[in-house]
Amino acid sequence: DTEVTQTPKHLVMGMTNKKSLKCEQHMGHRAMYWYKQKAKKPPELMFVYSYEKLSINESVPSRFSPECPNSSLLNLHLHALQPEDSALYLCASSRVDMGFRTGELFFGEGSRLTVL
Amino acid sequence: SQQGEEDPQALSIQEGENATMNCSYKTSINNLQWYRQNSGRGLVHLILIRSNEREKHSGRLRVTLDTSKKSSSLLITASRAADTASYFCATDSGAGSYQLTFGKGTKLSVIP
Secondary structure, eight states: OOOEEESSSSSETTTEEOOOOOOEEEEEOOEEEEEETTTTTTEEEEEEEEEEEEEOSSSTTTEEEEEEEEEEEEEEEEEEEOOOGHHHEEEEEEEOOOTOOOOOOOOOOEEEEEEE | OOOOOOEEEEEEEEEESSSEEEESSOOOOOOOEEEEEOOTSEEEEEEEETTTTTEETTTTEEEEEETTEEEEEEEEEEOOGGGGGEEEEEEEESTTTEEEEEOOOEEEEEEE
């Protein structure tokens, strides 16, 4: 199984809502990532978890709250978002390299978020 | 911050022609990777080239890396309509663990 599964595929939420994006992989990867991608732009790294611990937070606003409950699951909790947060949110996973070099990332299809 | 800059931003070719995309980066790297993204979909890994490698092949793909010029190129030979997608280079600078930074991408259109 070489899939990363993201749910939901589409999400529309108001600025006062609380919602979550979910990501699951069963490849035994111990590094998992959240990227944000605006239209016609490259993906931008938000968070990295390695061995279920947050290792990188790229100065993301606190209205985005990541969670890694186990080695297969990654969540992104959303609260009080702004319209400019509307984007494609991509989850990815990879093997862990003890030399801290990033290998091949396996991406999900993304969750397209619209904030009204 | 973005590390890689792809060139050209957009490329339109006829089916059967070769497509060449270039990527330049600013800092030293551990490896450089190329990904493909069909419109609005997830990214698919194409090829990884390590900093001590100069050229790598995978099927119709050929990647070169020139660390002295801090640049890489992706060549797709005998292009097909199905190759229509955006192509991104991504660099692992080793500045932190698992920090892969994507360039702006090249949008390739292959006309049947």
